[in-house]
Amino acid sequence: MGYFGNNLATLVTGVFAATLTGLWPYFVDFAPIMNFIFIMAVPITWFMTITCWVSQKSTDYMHNHAPSHSESTSVVSTQTVIATTTGSQVGLSEIKEIQNELSAELSSVKESVKIKDSEIERLHQEISNLETRVQIESLKTELANLKMLASARKSKK
Numbered sequence: 001m002g003y004f005g006n007n008l009a010t011l012v013t014g015v016f017a018a019t020l021t022g023l024w025p026y027f028v029d030f031a032p033i034m035n036f037i038f039i040m041a042v043p044i045t046w047f048m049t050i051t052c053w054v055s056q057k058s059t060d061y062m063h064n065h066a067p068s069h070s071e072s073t074s075v076v077s078t079q080t081v082i083a084t085t086t087g088s089q090v091g092l093s094e095i096k097e098i099q100n101e102l103s104a105e106l107s108s109v110k111e112s113v114k115i116k117d118s119e120i121e122r123l124h125q126e127i128s129n130l131e132t133r134v135q136i137e138s139l140k141t142e143l144a145n146l147k148m149l150a151s152a153r154k155s156k157k
Helices: 008-027 032-062 092-156
Strands: none
Touching: 008 032
């Protein structure tokens, strides 16, 4: 994130635009082409500054109002085994214990995935049921309209 809250591009472009704006009065009488260059460059750089600012605000908003360099949290916690070279070693029992813990975490993650998969399947089934209901109601409406048209034709005859 830094000191500027991910607005470094906005800051650099703004400083450049301010510098061009400040130099413009000094170069107006220098050459006619310089005036034309400044007439084109100054509004463009201020437009770029505003565009950078708006795009950064949009990015921050789309990422839950968090800076783009924020650290995301992981679902599964990680564990690290550190063995120093000073002679201490990690024992086989410690490795087995850590392996069992990780296996338990893995099985809990697999179980949560199965639950979510079954929930997704249930939602798909519910959507298909709703689509069927909509089709039935549509057919009922069309049938009622056809009956009305048929009765209207009979009454005209």
